[in-house]
Amino acid sequence: MREKQLxxxxxxxxxTLTCTYSTFGVHTLAARNVWGKTPKGAGSKESATMxxxxxxKTGLKIxxxxxxxxxxxxxxxxxxxxxxGINYFDTAHRYQNGNNEKMLGKVLKQxxxxxxxxxxxxxxxxxxxxxKRLNHQxxxxxxxxxxxxxxxxxxxxxxxxxxxxxxxxPLHEEMLGFCQKMKKIGKARFAGISFHTTGxxxxxxxxxxLEAGFYDVFLATLNYKSPPAHIQALKRARHKGVGIVAMKTxxxxxxxxxxxxxxxxxxxxxxxxxxxxVDCAIPxxxxxxxxxxxAGVIGKKIGWSDRKxxxxxxxxxxxxxxLRCGSxxxxxxxxxxxxxxxxxxxxxxxxQDFDLGRATYRRLPPTENALACMGCTAPTCNCSNGIKISExxxxxxxxxx
Ligand code: SF4
Ligand code: SF4
Numbered sequence: 489m490r491e492k493q494l495x496x497x498x499x500x501x502x503x504t505l506t507c508t509y510s511t512f513g514v515h516t517l518a519a520r521n522v523w524g525k526t527p528k529g530a531g532s533k534e535s536a537t538m539x540x541x542x543x544x545k546t547g548l549k550i551x552x553x554x555x556x557x558x559x560x561x562x563x564x565x566x567x568x569x570x571x572x573g574i575n576y577f578d579t580a581h582r583y584q585n586g587n588n589e590k591m592l593g594k595v596l597k598q599x600x601x602x603x604x605x606x607x608x609x610x611x612x613x614x615x616x617x618x619x620k621r622l623n624h625q626x627x628x629x630x631x632x633x634x635x636x637x638x639x640x641x642x643x644x645x646x647x648x649x650x651x652x653x654x655x656x657x658p659l660h661e662e663m664l665g666f667c668q669k670m671k672k673i674g675k676a677r678f679a680g681i682s683f684h685t686t687g688x689x690x691x692x693x694x695x696x697x698l699e700a701g702f703y704d705v706f707l708a709t710l711n712y713k714s715p716p717a718h719i720q721a722l723k724r725a726r727h728k729g730v731g732i733v734a735m736k737t738x739x740x741x742x743x744x745x746x747x748x749x750x751x752x753x754x755x756x757x758x759x760x761x762x763x764x765x766v767d768c769a770i771p772x773x774x775x776x777x778x779x780x781x782x783a784g785v786i787g788k789k790i791g792w793s794d795r796k797x798x799x800x801x802x803x804x805x806x807x808x809x810x811l812r813c814g815s816x817x818x819x820x821x822x823x824x825x826x827x828x829x830x831x832x833x834x835x836x837x838x839x840q841d842f843d844l845g846r847a848t849y850r851r852l853p854p855t856e857n858a859l860a861c862m863g864c865t866a867p868t869c870n871c872s873n874g875i876k877i878s879e880x881x882x883x884x885x886x887x888x889x
Contacts, residue, residue: 538573539786543767544731546678546704548605548645550576552761553782556735556770557592558583559841565776566595570604572783578707578733578770580609580650581635593639601641607707607733608635609650609682612663625662625669632670646705646731647676652683655696658703667702680705680731686827687715687814694721698728705731710766711739712759712798715813719763726765734760734769739802740809740838752801755794757785772839807875808837815872825856826869826877829884836887849888858885 539552554576555569561584566577577596579588589608596604610631613622636642647670649658657663658681670676680703683693690708697703706725710718711734726732737760738753753771760769773779802809810830820826829849836845849857858881861867867878 537786539761540575541767543576543646543705543733544726545729546646546731548576548678548731550605550768552768553757553786554578554733554768554770556772557588558772559774559839559844560588560772561591562775563591563595565773565779566592567599568776569773569779570595570599572779575603576605576607576645576733576768576770578607578735579639580648581631582611582650586634586638589635589638593641597640605645606639606641607646607648607680607705608639608644609648609707610635610666611651612649612657622657622660622662625666628662628666629669632666632675636675643675643677645676646678646680647671648680648682648705648707650682652681652693653685653689655689655693658697659700664702678704678731680707680733682707682735684709684736684812684827684831685814686812687817688717689814689817690715690718690812691721694725698725698730703730705733707733707735707770709736709812710734710760710763711737712756713739713802713809713811715811718812723765726767731767732765734766737769737771738838740805740834742801742805742808742838743840751781752797754781754785755790755797755801757782758788758790758794759798761785762790805838806873808880809834810871810875811873813872816869816877819869821868822860822864823856824858824860824869824881825852826881828852828856829858829881830875832888833880833884842887845884846888849884857889858882859889861885 540549541552542548543550551574553574555566555574555578557566557577557579560566577592579592581589583589592606596606610628611623612628632647636644647667649663649667652658667676667679671679681693681697683690685693694706697706706722708718708722710722722732738756741753757769757771760766771782773782810827812827814827816826829852832845832849835848836842861878861881862885864878869877871877
């Protein structure tokens with residue numbers, strides 16, 4: 489996607505940067521004992537050119553630019569990232585039907601498991617025929633065993649409950665029991681939750697989990713267009729010692745038009761890392777050019793021209809990019825999951841990954857997908873940011889089914 493927009497000059501510059509990182513940037517520091525007597529996976533290899541931050545109360549010292557592995561299928565890019573000093577890698581049980589974990593496991597085994605941090609995610613619920621049902625602890629344990637086998641390790645550094653949509657779920661006895669047990673028997677060092685929720689549900693999720701006090705890390709959507717209430721919620725969490733990992737940092741990653749002179753993707757990443765309550769960002773990267781592009785941001789502050797670029801970029805994508813503000817949540821009486829469907833469209837149009845968009849769409853139960861929109865003659869859905877929701881929903885349904 490972004491690879492195509494690089495000019496030849498830009499391409500050469502990126503490669504030069506990449507080589508510089510690889511040849512001169514790496515040195516080794518002593519491992520820190522942050523977890524009992526044995527510094528299991530203490531992340532001993534650090535780069536002089538990478539910035540490291542402490543992941544909240546976990547004490548893990550992770551690279552500010554970390555790696556969202558989800559869509560990557562080229563192991564060489566992971567080796568390149570390791571050479572740059574990236575030491576935190578995020579995957580999930582269901583990414584690429586398990587092949588994502590397998591690829592990461594193979595690379596990290598070769599590189600040295602103890603030098604890096606691995607985060608994976610286990611789905612806490614399944615949806616079938618319109619019902620959302622929590623998984624049993626036993627089936628989550630089975631999934632965890634499978635993930636560990638694929639990752640070729642006997643533990644992960646952070647175990648996330650994946651895609652939480654209800655603030656109460658992580659506190660359910662099956663979920664807590666699962667995470668507690670994984671920590672107790674050493675299969676997970678720390679536990680966290682990931683969520684894509686919108687509006688007040690995002691805030692409620694943060695506050696409910698903080699109140700319970702069990703989870704160590706939040707993996708949450710955060711970018712320069714995030715609602716202020718979401719940003720404040722994450723700040724509260726970090727203040728209480730919860731580690732903050734930012735995802736969806738590029739606000740869709742759409743291809744910018746020619747009239748945007750600076751790089752909106754770099755500007756967007758700078759905005760995220762400029763927030764000191766953020767411990768790391770995990771932009772999804774699928775090739776060396778994107779990796780070099782993101783690494784080019786390290787150590788740079790966001791400036792006036794970056795903000796101008798971001799404003800111009802948003803102006804271009806505002807009819808497509810859902811801010812996840814949640815204002816439209818109750819405007820559809822038929823319970824269409826508007827925000828998830830917008831996310832599916834973003835995977836397709838922004839990330840240029842149609843298969844991911846379709847697969848995510850097809851996981852929606854029929855009662856929540858956009859089938860209802862096809863015959864909706866008097867739409868009540870309304871977007872306060874100007875998106876034509878009914879058109880977008882129909883567009884999704886036509887192409888993803
Ligand atoms: S078009 Fe109708 S069914 Fe679809 S989201 Fe809007 S109100 Fe709901
Ligand atoms: S569709 Fe519009 S109103 Fe609804 S969450 Fe997205 S930006 Fe907000």
